Amino acid sequence: MDFAFDSVTEDLRQRLLLFMDECVYPAEHAFEEQAATSGWGAPPLIDDLKDEARQRGLWNLFLPGDHGAGLTNLQYAPLAEIMGRSPHLAPVATNCAAPDTGNMEVLAMFGNDWQRKEWLRPLLDGEIRSAFAMTEPDVASSDATNIATSITRDGNEYVINGRKWFISGAMNPACKIFIVMGKTDPEAPTHRQQSMVLVPRDTPGMEIKRGMHVFGYSDADHGGHAEIVFTDVRVPVDHLIGEEGGGFAIAQARLGPGRIHHCMRLIGMAERAVELMCRRTLSRTAFGKTIAQQGVVQDWIAESRIRIEQLRLLVLKTAWLMDTVGNQGAHTEIQAIKISTPIAVEWILDKAIQAHGAGGVSQDFPLAGLWAGARSLRLADGPDEVHKRSLAYRELKKYM
Numbered sequence: 001m002d003f004a005f006d007s008v009t010e011d012l013r014q015r016l017l018l019f020m021d022e023c024v025y026p027a028e029h030a031f032e033e034q035a036a037t038s039g040w041g042a043p044p045l046i047d048d049l050k051d052e053a054r055q056r057g058l059w060n061l062f063l064p065g066d067h068g069a070g071l072t073n074l075q076y077a078p079l080a081e082i083m084g085r086s087p088h089l090a091p092v093a094t095n096c097a098a099p100d101t102g103n104m105e106v107l108a109m110f111g112n113d114w115q116r117k118e119w120l121r122p123l124l125d126g127e128i129r130s131a132f133a134m135t136e137p138d139v140a141s142s143d144a145t146n147i148a149t150s151i152t153r154d155g156n157e158y159v160i161n162g163r164k165w166f167i168s169g170a171m172n173p174a175c176k177i178f179i180v181m182g183k184t185d186p187e188a189p190t191h192r193q194q195s196m197v198l199v200p201r202d203t204p205g206m207e208i209k210r211g212m213h214v215f216g217y218s219d220a221d222h223g224g225h226a227e228i229v230f231t232d233v234r235v236p237v238d239h240l241i242g243e244e245g246g247g248f249a250i251a252q253a254r255l256g257p258g259r260i261h262h263c264m265r266l267i268g269m270a271e272r273a274v275e276l277m278c279r280r281t282l283s284r285t286a287f288g289k290t291i292a293q294q295g296v297v298q299d300w301i302a303e304s305r306i307r308i309e310q311l312r313l314l315v316l317k318t319a320w321l322m323d324t325v326g327n328q329g330a331h332t333e334i335q336a337i338k339i340s341t342p343i344a345v346e347w348i349l350d351k352a353i354q355a356h357g358a359g360g361v362s363q364d365f366p367l368a369g370l371w372a373g374a375r376s377l378r379l380a381d382g383p384d385e386v387h388k389r390s391l392a393y394r395e396l397k398k399y400m
Contacts, residue, residue, distance in 0.1 A: 003316045009075045016058055016082050016094075023052055024086050024093065031089055032363070035221035040171040040211065042092070043221060049093035050126055060104075060124060062096045062261065067108045067124060073257070073319035077264050081312075084268025086366075087373060088221055091265065095126045097222075099168050102258045103130040103179055106196070110242040110250055115198060119177050129223060131170040133180040133199075134251065136163060137227070142386045144251055145190050149182035149230065151197055158184075158197055158240065160205075160233040164226075171211045171224030176201050180230070181251060184244045194247030198239040205233035215372035256327040256334055259381050263315050263341040266377065267308060269370050270345045273352040274304050276365065281355050291355065300351040307344045314340065332394055335387040342377040343384070349374055 005013060027045055034043030053059055060068040061079050071079075083090035091097035100123055107120040122128045139146040149162025162182055169175050177200055184195040199206060211224040218224060242250055278301060281292035291297055315337050321330035349371040353360030361368050378384050 001317060001320050003074070003313075003320070005078065006075065008071070009078060012058070012061065012071075012075075012079055013082065015056055016079055019053060019056055019058055020082060020086065020090060023049060024089050028086060028089060028366070031221070035088075038220070040220050040224050041173050042223070046089075046092060049089065050095070053094045054126075058094050059126075060095050062101050062257075063104060063108065063124075065108065067104070067120070072323045073260065074316065074323055077260075077316055077319045080261055080264030081268040081271070084265030085272040087265055087269060087370070092222075095124070096261075098258060098261065099132045100130050101261060102254045103132055103177075105257060106179060106241065106250060106254050109253060110246075112238070114238060115241065119198065122176075128176040129169055129172050129174040131167050131175050131178045131223075131226070132254075133164045133167045133170075133178050133228060135166050137165045138163060142383050144181075144248060145193070147181055147183060147194055149180070151180070151182040151184045151195055153184070153237070153244075154234075156237050157234045158237060160197065160199065160230045160235070162230050164228045164230075166212050166225045167228055168219075168225050169223035170208060170226035170228060171220065172222075175223060178206075178228075179241065181247050184247075188245055191248045192245035194251070195244050196241040196247045196250055197235055198241060199230075199233060199235055203233055203235060205231045207231070214376050217369065217372055253327065255381050256322070256330075259334055259338045260315065260318055260322065262377055262381065263311070263318075263337045266341045266345045266374060267312055267315065269374060270304065270308050270311070270348045273345075273349045273367060273370065274301065274308070276367065277301060277304070277352040277355045280352075280359075297355060300355065304348045304351065307348060311337070311341050311344055332391060335391045338381065339384050339387050339391070342374050346371065346374045346378070 027049065030045055031043050034045060061071060062068060062076055064070060064072065083094065083096060104120060104123050107116055111120060123130055135141040136148060139148050152159045160180060160182060177198055179196055180199050181194055181196050183193045185193050207229045209227040209229055211218055211226055214225060281297050282290055284291045318330050318333035318337050321333055349367055353367045353371060356365055356367060359365055
């Protein structure tokens with residue numbers, strides 16, 4: 001395994017670092033101010049950042065193949081890490097923000113020509129946003145086979161009934177298309193009961209009930225997280241993605257890259273936290289010496305560096321495996337990083353908050369919001385316990 005940056009990666013790294021210094025970091029304060037008054041829509045400065053990123057060739061970096069920048073997972077990893085240092089701004093500015101990334105991957109891999117033209121193209125161009133409607137409030141959605149929303153064939157249409165929540169990005173008026181997962185055949189084998197359909201935002205019967213808060217944050221700048229009710233929602237049969245019964249497999253194909261993208265960005269969040277912690281503790285004096293000279297603080301800083309380096313190596317190994325043997329071949333490592341990265345970064349952010357004192361929990365620093373994001377990722381794309389269960393089973397299976 002060679003994790004050295006090739007010339008393509010290094011060129012993009014340097015351009016992205018310059019973009020962050022010149023455009024992203026200086027815009028963070030104005031972004032927060034605009035987000036407080038722009039409702040569920042994106043703050044106006046996002047459009048300017050998008051234009052600038054596109055002009056600099058920093059666009060759709062996440063997507064391999066002809067539709068995107070053509071980068072491997074290993075090439076994209078250090079770029080996603082840089083974006084993670086400003087997770088509310090950089091990913092959306094470069095059109096590399098979830099849930100659009102996963103939805104674009106689904107349409108690129110499983111969509112037909114019409115679906116790609118109608119929905120993938122505008123997403124690639126950053127003209128619209130999208131949502132992925134899988135999680136439900138009435139069942140344990142950590143087991144995707146529990147999904148209860150029904151998708152019933154009626155002639156040339158599918159009829160959708162059910163309730164979803166924490167549907168990321170759905171509150172944003174720019175979100176024009178929903179990928180909805182539900183059951184088309186409850187009598188089929190367990191993993192062949194589910195399908196996915198495309199539901200345009202203005203489809204009658206789809207009602208967005210409310211925005212869900214996450215640790216008290218509305219995440220309006222990300223488009224929010226919606227609770228949605230589907231009542232006799234009808235879409236033409238050509239809105240089916242792939243085949244009937246293929247929904248579970250599509251979900252697994254979508255969530256693998258999504259999980260590693262989250263972990264890549266989390267490492268960037270951790271690096272930002274360590275930088276802020278070092279600057280803060282060097283600039284403050286308590287009991288006759290700088291806070292940075294306190295042994296407990298030095299322990300936090302040292303532990304943070306160790307954990308970041310460990311995580312980065314595991315994430316890079318996972319990216320390399322996904323590139324060389326595919327997502328299935330990297331299944332163990334994908335689960336390992338999904339378990340280890342959020343909880344370690346949560347710990348690092350907690351120490352950075354502690355080092356900042358009251359400022360750490362305030363709006364004057366990004367740490368509280370970053371902590372909430374890291375903590376929520378221990379639930380998103382599957383909770384820790386489900387991944388540990390699966391990982392343990394794969395280990396035990398070797399000896400059965």
